[in-house]
Amino acid sequence: MAELVNLMEETVFNKIDDLWPQTEYCKCEKCRMDIAAYALNRLPAQYVQSLRGNMLCRFESRRIQSEIDVTVIVGKAIDIVGKSPHKS
Numbered sequence: 001m002a003e004l005v006n007l008m009e010e011t012v013f014n015k016i017d018d019l020w021p022q023t024e025y026c027k028c029e030k031c032r033m034d035i036a037a038y039a040l041n042r043l044p045a046q047y048v049q050s051l052r053g054n055m056l057c058r059f060e061s062r063r064i065q066s067e068i069d070v071t072v073i074v075g076k077a078i079d080i081v082g083k084s085p086h087k088s
Helices: 007-022 029-040 051-061 064-083
Strands: none
Touching: 007 029, 007 064, 029 064
16 A cells, blocks of 8 residues: 655754754754644645655755745744743
């Protein structure tokens, strides 16, 4: 059975890893996942099921506007979660 993969998840987690260390916010895994959830709920999914689809979407995700959109949304997510972490 083929697996579906949302390449936007990989893109978002990579962007979190780029931007988050530059902040003074909590670096726990719960906050990381809250940041990812916020961003992924605001970005379009990029599902693929094959290596070829994976490569095409990676190429598309490198477009300048897509990169800007991901950066802005992940930055906003980091700021929102960082200022008000959802701790239990």
